[in-house]
Amino acid sequence: MGESSYYIYIITNIHKTTLYTGVTNNLLRRMDEHKRGEGGDFSKKYHLKRLVYYEVYQDIKSAIAREKQIKAGSRSQKIALINTLNPRWLDLGSEFEQ
Numbered sequence: 001m002g003e004s005s006y007y008i009y010i011i012t013n014i015h016k017t018t019l020y021t022g023v024t025n026n027l028l029r030r031m032d033e034h035k036r037g038e039g040g041d042f043s044k045k046y047h048l049k050r051l052v053y054y055e056v057y058q059d060i061k062s063a064i065a066r067e068k069q070i071k072a073g074s075r076s077q078k079i080a081l082i083n084t085l086n087p088r089w090l091d092l093g094s095e096f097e098q
Contacts, residue, residue, distance in 0.1 A: 006063035008070065010053040010082060011043065016089060018046040019078050023067040027054060031093045051093040053082045 007027040011020050011034060020043050024030040033039045035049045042048075057063040070078065086092060 004058055006057045006060050008055045008057070008063055008067050009051055010070070010078060011039075011048045012050050012052050012089070013047045014050065016052075018048060019075065020046075020048050021067055021070045021078070023063050025060075027051075035093070049093075050089075050091040052086050052089050052091070054085075054092065 006023060006025050007030075008021065008023050009027060009030070011022070011031075012018060022030070030039070031051055034043050037044045039048070055066065057066065070081065073081075082089065
């Protein structure tokens with residue numbers, strides 16, 4: 001993970017019933033926060049701790065624009081996006097664990 005990298009990510013709960021899209025400059029730290037229940041009210045309420053999708057950007061403006069685009073999409077569009085990278089919906093968070 002480079003210092004000038006920005007990440008768009010989608011997380012879900014164990015039952016895959018709720019999706020959340022976010023942006024961060026440190027995916028390892030952000031996933032740790034989500035797993036500890038410190039990721040924000042929405043993610044805490046729905047127990048969103050499983051990273052199922054992410055994209056990497058070098059420019060924060062591009063990352064924020066992409067986050068808005070994904071958030072504006074329907075649930076079925078988000079599911080299709082996740083399925084392109086992670087059709088089994090594995091927790092990708094382990095890629096960023098130390």
